[in-house]
Amino acid sequence: MGIRFSQYDPEGFYDELYEEKGQPRAGSTLLLKKFASLPEGELRKRQEAAERVILNMGMTFSIYGSNDGHEQIFPFDIVPRIVTASDWEQIDSGLCQRIRALNLFINDVYHDQKILKDGVIPAELIYTSKSFLQPCMGLRPPRGIWCHIAGIDLVRISDGRYYVLEDNTRCPSGVAYVLEARQVMKRTFPELFEAYRVRPVDGYPSQLLETLRSLSELPDPTIVILTPGIFNSAYYEHSLLAQKMGVELVEANDLVVVDGFVHMRTTKGSQRVDVIYRRINDDYLDPLAFRRDSLLGVPGLIESYKRGRVALANSPGTGVSDDKAIYAYVPKIINYYLAEEPILPNVPTYLCSDRRDRTYVLEHLGELVVKATNEAGGYGMMIGPHASKQEREDCARRIEADPRNYIAQPTLALSRVPTLVDDHLEGRHVDLRPYVLYGRDVSVLPGGMTRVALRKGSLVVNSSQGGGNKDTWVLS
Amino acid sequence: MLSRVASSIYWLNRYIERAENYARFIEVNLNMTLDLPRGTTEQWEPLVFTTGDHESFAERYGKPTKETVIQFLLADPANANSILSCLVAARENARSVREVISSDMWEQVNRFYLMVRDALSNGWSRQSLHTFLTEVKANSHLFLGITDATMSHGEGWHFARLGRLLERADKTSRILDVKYFMLLPTVDEVGTPFDIIQWSALLKSASALEMYYKRFGRITPDDVTAFLILDSTFPRAIRYCLIKSEDSLHAISGSEHGAYQNHAEKRLGRLRAELDFGDIEDCLIGGLHEFLDRFQGQINFVGDAIYETFFAPRPIHIHSTIVGAEAQ
Incomplete structure (x- = not known):
């Protein structure tokens, strides 16, 4: 007997695989029984084998600021996260609702601006957003859809509910890791895939291709992926998607x-x-x-786009919907355009641009997470309970200097998933990024990137800051 | 096919082939020096001359010794042609065309790179060196086999073969040149058993020994030279490389043999014709080294023409009325 599962303790956090100490959830019993039946050290061996597979596949990223070409494999943990069919149904319908509403919102912002005129969102907030692009006013993307590809970050907290933490409606990355993680897991635990009915993720590239095809009226449009090049941290993903869709991967100079x-x-x-x-x-x-001032890019591309001579996914200008201050209004946005209640709630958010909120934030920095409204990847983030006095004071100064640029949220007790540490399992905090496609209709990839904070106690799941990855099994 | 992609496939294959041939360079020298009579000093300088990088070598290392020469050719990241640098460059090129090549090809390039990097990070001994060089050759062969077996033999594959064979033609000529630079203990020993041993070591390094025996039976300097330059069926012989390169070039442009549509075809066609209608006397008449030197210059010329014809960014001219007619 290798690992004794009766010992595992969720320690008061919501655990994705355990009800309580020694008590697996219904969906994960099979998995944990399998683990328990493995001989001593076998789980560790399979973890190492999985890492070798990842290395040989060249699933690596280079670390910014290191110019010796040092690369690291994407940290991966072989214990999967399991999502039950009923949980997934709720996530799926919640994301479809959200993406429809956000698209209606973006289209409105760049045309009639009814939502501003009706006073649902302060116009000031839109005009001060760095992601609001004046040149996009009046733009008519194919069939009025602006954001075709989105990645929405979800978290689950102690009450067992899923909350939306962030919308990524510009160029969300990570889906390649979902596809590759599944390949690695199939090699690692073939017997479990026979026993479980895990919903497949391999259909994503063909669905993405269909989505892109829907942007053109031509029977057989020429489709390309435009990448910044091999030094971009997501290059691996760009080339993988091009390969799996059979389309050209181009750089700006090729166009x-x-x-x-x-x-x-x-x-x-x-x-x-x-x-x-x-x-x-x-x-x-x-x-x-x-x-x-930019030497990058394709001169004349946007003019061609405006005239409908080429289609872009996503359209320029979608960033206005993932500004973190505008995020706070998404429940109202859903309500306004769809006359529905949000299926997936937001995390309570304080806008530093609002005087009362700001006062509250400044008085409670020690318990809040502060984020810059226009940043992604965990940059510009301050986690109050983990920050030093100096860091909190610096943060307060930045907020006072530019309140519009900051929001704050309570520090969430993110749910945990058992994770292999040396030769045993320990709980580590996770989030979940599912991917949404909006072509002729909206669809959600059944799965997603489960990011895990590998450092004990850490809440930061970003790969640039000690985060790793797990496979996400959506059960059918 | 995108020009940039074609260029990356071409260079990916040139670099893999170059790494393999650098392994062969070192091998030929090891083999030749092993057989030197007692008391003669090992010669490593010729090797540096053969690669054409003697100036950059002299700048950084001074006088060539076995250690510095092997370090320079194997593991020096500042030498753009060292085996390590070749693998880094091959992998970067492969990475930029991952969506065009098969994943088996990519994984092989990646494994090859990791093997070289890990092996060289531990330093080398005489014993490990031999194993390493064998592995470099085997990995290159594996890549070639995977390419042939998993990539459609279309435009991309032809650019791959073009790159590989032009590189090989150049490097076979340099392997022959090693013998020119390698001094015999005395002039009298030309044609002696000792000289013959060196020629057979050279054939061995080009993996040509068995095929040579089948054709000529016994080893003479002229026959070895003729075999490595003029044979049309041995895959490392220069003429074979040019014939197949030319086939690929015509497959890419769609033009017929015996004619040309661009500078690359013209230059390569003339170079091939020279070997088609030449014999060993033609190669030796002005001196073998001089012949090889001139040949290397012409191969570079072909490379330049390929760049200009297929890879160089050039203005695109499209008549507006035609484009207008295409509008939706």
């Missing part, structure tokens, strides 16, 4: 706009491009439209 149409340079001359899944930020898409 050129001639007579208003986008072409790519090939060995046999130029070829027209109809749909671009771009993984470059708005700012760097087109030096003529957004940043004149």
